[in-house]
Amino acid sequence: MSLQPSQIALDDETRQFALLLRSVTDYAIYMLDAQGYICSWNPGGERIKGYRAEDIIGQHFSRFYTPEDVAQGLPAHGLAVARREGKFEAEGWRVRKDGSRFHASIVIDPIWEDGELIGYAKITRDITERYEAQQRLQVTQKALAQSQKMEAIGKLTLGLAHDFNNLLTIIINSLDLIGMRPGADARTQELVEAALRASDRGALLTRQLLAFGRGQTLAPERSDLNELLLRSMELYRRACGGTINFETDLAANLPPVEIDVAQFEAAVLNLISNSRDAMPRGGDIVLSTRLLPQTTPPAEPEAAPRDFVCISVRDNGHGIPDQLQERVFEPFFTTKEVGKGSGLGLSQVFGFAAQSGGFASLHSVGDQGTTVSLCLPTVEGAQ
Template identity: 30%
Template sequence: MSEILDFLPVPTLVVQPLGDSYRIQRASSGLLQAWDRTREDLVDKDLFVALYQASRTARFDRIPLAYAIETAVASRALRLCHAAYISGDDTWTARITPVHKEDDLLCLLLQWEKAELHVAVPDGGMSQSWLPIDDAFRILVHAVKDYAIFLLDTRGNVVTWNTGAELNKGYKKEEIIGKHFSVFYSEEDLQRGKPDRALERCLREGRVEDEGWRYRKDGSRFWANVVITAIYRNDIHVGFGKVTRNLNERKENELRLVAAYEESSRLKNDFLANISHEIRTPMHGMLSACSLLLDTELSEEQRETANLIDESGRVLLQVINDILDYSKLAAGRFSVQSDVVDIAGIITSVTRSVRTTLQPGVSMHLDLAPGLPKAMGDPIRYRQIAENIIGNAGKFTEKGSITVQVSVPAEDETTHTLLTKVIDTGHGVPEDAAAKLFEPFTQLDTTYQKRRQGTGLGLSISKSLCELLGGDIGYEHNPEGQGSIFWFSVKLDKVKSPATATTDPTHGVDEPSRSPSKSQSGDAAVQLNLLRGIARTKRILAVEDNIINQKVLVGMLHGFGFEDITVAGDGSQAVSILASEGHVFDLIFMDISMPVMNGYEATVWIRSSGSSVPIIAMTAYALKGDREFCLEKGVDDYIAKPVNRQLLMQKLLKWLCRSDSPAHVNGESTEEPAIDCQAIPQELVEA
């Protein structure tokens, strides 16, 4: 048997499978003679090494034969592999016959015969080709200028070249024919085996498409879309067709589009920010005017209309504020302040205000972990998030309860992480909508609830704010049935020195009726003189709704020598006085709880109108955190009720002596007013 094989006239190789590779077991004499090789050259060698080791493109050369063997073995049938071996000018086609015993592959019989010659001709085609090219098609393809269309042989060598290929790749036909197609790839792609994989995949799948950089003859690159198709004739794989399209222009356009998009989005955000700011000021004016209108005698119908204006105005203002925040956040221009944050105080105050808006039958619970820290962060932003999340729970819960939990799940050397959870028994959020909750301009519409007022920006703003504060925000279903859990976390810096967290001892909150000590009464006389010296030239606006308090405050101010005192009964009166008289006041005393327009709203209006007049809040609130809240709203200082005369004098000196410099939030001690008044002319002081 072995002799028969050796002397078979057809050039034959017997190949044995050995793991993943194939080893040549026998080679017929006819083969050695035809290929002019020795038996030692081939026998006991790896098949692919023996056949292709001399070729520079060995890694591509083996691809068609390896694939043919793989399919022959898999299908247990004869396979042909065109041009699997080249000796001299001859190209040999392999006829592969797998030999099985039962399910085991014993060996492969590779019988070789000369393939037809293909000769490249100058017009880019082949006169006598094994590749099936019709003359007419060849002319058509050759004429295409925008696409490089060319054929490769089974191993990836270029066989044809059209005008488009010449224009796009920069190679002349005579330079490239016979060269391997891998020259179009970058070194990096070659190392990663990209062209090899393309051919292998193409054989398996018949077609492969890719986008990437390709290189021209001069080394420049272009972004290409490449389609490689395997070509068969009579079921024999004979080569590859390749169509390359230059997408440089498209790629550049894409980049230009991205840049244009970014630019326009920036312009949009700038526009939104500017326009919202511009709208806000007249809106405040309109709302104040409307409050005044509501204060007058109105017929039923007129009152209804004015109420409508008022309500719509407030909704509009909220929308504008949301948009302003959103655009600032989107533009990355949102600044975060660092101040002492009293979490318990803020949450208590927010729940207090949301509680007034709850629907009947809904209860609200507050669950603050013991020992919540005071820490450094942005109290206004924290409050804004809390207002949004808790306010939403209030809006969307029609029965049951709302629970607000605050805990400190983590802390390290410098920070506390605070987790705030709001658990409600409202409608909850459908699964598919949950993913979109925090996207801007999203409002969930369901059949059983009418659309809520607002921009749908609240949660998206809250999310951005949380991220700014080093935390996160999220939603989950209420595991106890219907409803939602919204949670958000923020990271707050620990307070470095304990002194900064304690309230100033001269501050009114802790000792509202503290009387001056003996040593201070000497100073008091000096202070009173100083104050009397400047009082006559100063104008003061006192905003207070209780007539008794008005009288006492005015009496005290008269006692200090003030003559020009204007009294307003509530915030909207104050606003209209300011609107009609202009910013003529040197100082404003502002009661906080007042009907119609409270002191916070009035302060916000005054600040948004551009005035930096010192505003001193007066309130009987004794809650901790209220002072911070006053300061947050744009108030400069704070005095507790009942107003202590001595303290009032100090505050007046402090703020009136500084009234030329811009008012600034200042929680500092009020003990050194005299220093600030050094500049006052002596004759005034002694008057």
């Protein structure tokens, strides 16, 4: 029996189509029946999701979804939208046979025959690499924008602090001279002393501003951070107050760093005070040190990686809401009531870290607590 020409064409088309699907390895292309059960499979599906045709045909397509997405009814939602609107497109995490996850771009089209829905065509592409590259780029851009903002505030603060310092020097010198003038009565002395006390507070404030603007005159000394911490442990313990359980977790054999000891101690005290303030009803503070090997500072993605020693203060206090996390290092940013917070604690930590060639970082999850780390570069070439 000879075949009719139209039959040959049809056969050819079916064969061509099967060949086409078999050759596509970058896309999982398969059909679902009207209920979402898989009825065809291609090598792209096997490559992306790890299942062979015999493992997966007859299974429900929701097994590619994460348990969280299944719980939210996402697979059924995709089919419903495709049926109603003629197409469903989405991106999201999917699960391979081995349980690993990949970021997928998917399209679902309904297949109609004589007005009846007979199934769906589904195309899935693995876009994990592109997605992760985008995420990395976003993180870098955000870090860059943040560091530019801090840089700008730093310059402004530095200019202001310098001018203010010069004015204060004149005020303090003049007050000293007034106080020393013969014949000044007791009341004048009293007023001069009050003015001097206020000026001293002003001078302290400008020093804190200089610290943020990285304009402090630092006196760096080669130091072992553990030794410094142990030396002032009693001070830190007292700063915690009575209701807080204070612990340390110091890594052994840390390489030395070169830092201004007084500023370092001020920074640790600032961190501990913040943790204490975040736990008015008590809690735990852990002061720890560790080596952070070969790291690029977050604000300088172009810099060569190097070793840092980090000291971290961790608490289980009320945490810092996401939207405030970018602002807490700014000078004068405080959520504490007037008189309680100056907003200059973390800005000192930030400025001191940066001026010492390091960086400060923050990790906070609402209700679980906060960890602030101060990372200082190790002395190059030291053991």
